[in-house]
Amino acid sequence: MTAWSHGEAESWADAMSYALAEHYGKWSVGWRWSHDEGDFDGGPVGHWCCPHHSITTPDETLVRVGAALREWREWLEFLARCFEAYPLDLAGIGDQRILWERAARHLILQVVDRTGCGSGWHRHCRQVLTWFLDHGGIAPDVAEGLVDEAIGGRFRSWTGPGTVVVDSVAERLALSLRPADARAPADAAIPPDHLRRWLTLRASVAWHEALDSDTHGPVVPLRDGAAEDIRAFDGAIAPARAEGLLRALELLRTDAARGARLDFALLGSWQQHVLGTPGPPRFRDAPAFAKRGRERYGLGPDILSRFDACLAGSASDADPPLGLTARAARAYLDVCFFHPFDDGNARSAFLTLVFVLAREGVALDSVSLLRRIGHGADDPEAPLNLAGCIARHIDETRRRAAGPAAR
Numbered sequence: 001m002t003a004w005s006h007g008e009a010e011s012w013a014d015a016m017s018y019a020l021a022e023h024y025g026k027w028s029v030g031w032r033w034s035h036d037e038g039d040f041d042g043g044p045v046g047h048w049c050c051p052h053h054s055i056t057t058p059d060e061t062l063v064r065v066g067a068a069l070r071e072w073r074e075w076l077e078f079l080a081r082c083f084e085a086y087p088l089d090l091a092g093i094g095d096q097r098i099l100w101e102r103a104a105r106h107l108i109l110q111v112v113d114r115t116g117c118g119s120g121w122h123r124h125c126r127q128v129l130t131w132f133l134d135h136g137g138i139a140p141d142v143a144e145g146l147v148d149e150a151i152g153g154r155f156r157s158w159t160g161p162g163t164v165v166v167d168s169v170a171e172r173l174a175l176s177l178r179p180a181d182a183r184a185p186a187d188a189a190i191p192p193d194h195l196r197r198w199l200t201l202r203a204s205v206a207w208h209e210a211l212d213s214d215t216h217g218p219v220v221p222l223r224d225g226a227a228e229d230i231r232a233f234d235g236a237i238a239p240a241r242a243e244g245l246l247r248a249l250e251l252l253r254t255d256a257a258r259g260a261r262l263d264f265a266l267l268g269s270w271q272q273h274v275l276g277t278p279g280p281p282r283f284r285d286a287p288a289f290a291k292r293g294r295e296r297y298g299l300g301p302d303i304l305s306r307f308d309a310c311l312a313g314s315a316s317d318a319d320p321p322l323g324l325t326a327r328a329a330r331a332y333l334d335v336c337f338f339h340p341f342d343d344g345n346a347r348s349a350f351l352t353l354v355f356v357l358a359r360e361g362v363a364l365d366s367v368s369l370l371r372r373i374g375h376g377a378d379d380p381e382a383p384l385n386l387a388g389c390i391a392r393h394i395d396e397t398r399r400r401a402a403g404p405a406a407r
Contacts (some may be wrong), residue, residue, distance in 0.1 A: 001052070008232055009051030013039070014372070015236030016065060024069075026292055027076060031069040033124070041120025042157070044075045044111070075114065079128060082107060083135040090137045090182050100136075101174035104150075107132055108166050122155035129173065139183035146176050193298035194377035198337035201378055202310075202330070210326035210387035213394040218361030221397045225365040226354050233368070240276065245347060247273040252351055256358035262311045262331065264304060264340060270351050274344045281341050283307075288339040295377055297339040310334045314356045325394070328356040329387035337377045346371075353390070365397045 020028040033043025038050045048054050048068035055061050086103040088096050111128050115121035126147050133143035150173035154165050226249055235242035248270040260266055268280030275281060283304050288297045314331040335349035350371055375382040
C-alpha cells in the first residue's frame with residue numbers, strides 16, 4: 001500500500017494537478033494543500049488528505065478532487081476580499097500603522113481557524129501575510145523577509161499562537177514597514193536576464209567538488225525507471241505525451257550507444273517526438289519565461305553557439321575533466337536555463353540528463369525525484385545539490401541491482 005501510494009497514486013495526483021493547472025490556471029495547484037500531515041503540510045484544504053487516504057474508487061476520488069479545488073478557490077477569494085477590505089497606502093504608512101497591524105492580526109487569526117494549527121500551519125500563515133504585503137505594493141522578496149522577521153520563529157506546529165504572540169507579530173510587522181519597501185513601477189523596472197545569471201553562476205561553481213558515485217562503470221537497473229515514470233506520470237496527463245517521450249527515450253539511448261555528441265540538433269531530434277511536431281523545432285526567437293514568470297531567459301546573437309559549447313562539456317573527454325554527476329547536472333541545468341524550445345523544456349532537460357548517463361552505460365531505476373524538483377537560475381546551491389542527488393540515485397540503483405547477497 002505504501003509503495004502504491006508513493007508510486008502510481010502520487011503520480012496520478014501530480015498528473016491531476018498538472019491537468020487542473022492547464023485547464024483553470026496555476027492558481028489551482030493548491031487543491032492538495034491539506035491540513036496537518038497531508039500531501040503538503042499545514043494547508044487550508046479539508047476535502048483532500050493524500051493519495052494513500054483520498055484515492056478510492058474513481059467516482060469518489062473525483063468528487064474529492066472537485067470539492068478540494070472549490071475549497072481552495074473559495075479560500076483564495078476570501079483572502080482577496082480581506083485584502084480589499086484594507087485599501088492601505090504604503091506611502092502613508094506613518095498614519096496607517098494601526099490599520100496594517102489590525103489587518104495582519106485578522107489574517108493570522110483566519111489562517112489559525114482555517115488550518116487548525118496542525119503540522120506546518122505556520123508556513124501557510126507566512127505565505128498569506130506575504131501575499132497581503134505584496135497586495136499592498138511591497139516587493140515579494142522584501143515582503144518575505146519582513147514577515148519572517150516579524151514571526152521570528154514563534155509559530156510552532158501543532159500549537160495555536162496565544163493572543164500576546166499574535167498581537168506582537170502583527171505589531172512588529174506593521175512597525176517594520178517603510179515607504180522605501182514599495183516595489184519599483186513596472187515601467188521603471190529592468191527585467192533581469194536569468195540566462196545571464198545562470199552563465200555567471202555556472203562559471204563560478206566548484207564542479208570538481210560535486211559528489212560523485214561511490215563506484216564507476218556501467219549500471220544496469222532491475223527496472224527502467226525513466227520509462228516507468230513516463231508511463232505513470234506523463235501517461236496520466238495524456239497518452240500521446242507519454243508515447244512521444246518514450247519514442248524520444250528510445251532514440252536517445254540509440255544515440256548514446258553510438259557515442260553521439262550532445263548539441264542542439266541532437267536535442268531537436270528528440271524534441272520533435274516530445275512535442276509531436278512534423279520536424280525538429282527551431283531554437284526560440286523570443287525571450288522565454290518560467291516559474292510563473294519569475295524567471296526570464298534572454299536572447300543574444302551567439303546564443304545557439306554558446307548553448308552548443310556548454311553542452312559539449314557533458315562529454316567524458318571534455319576539458320577540464322569532471323565526474324559524471326557534475327557533467328550530467330550541468331547539462332540538465334543548461335537546458336533548463338537556455339530554455340531552447342518554445343515548449344517542453346523540462347522534458348528536454350530530463351532527456352538530456354538520461355542521455356549523459358546512458359552514454360557512459362548508466363541507467364536509473366527511479367527518476368521521479370529528479371523530475372519533480374525545480375532549480376533557480378541564480379541559486380548557488382542548486383548545481384552541487386543536483387549533482388549529489390544524481391550520485392545518490394546511481395548508488396541506490398547499483399545497490400538494488402546487486403541483489404540481497406551484495407547488500
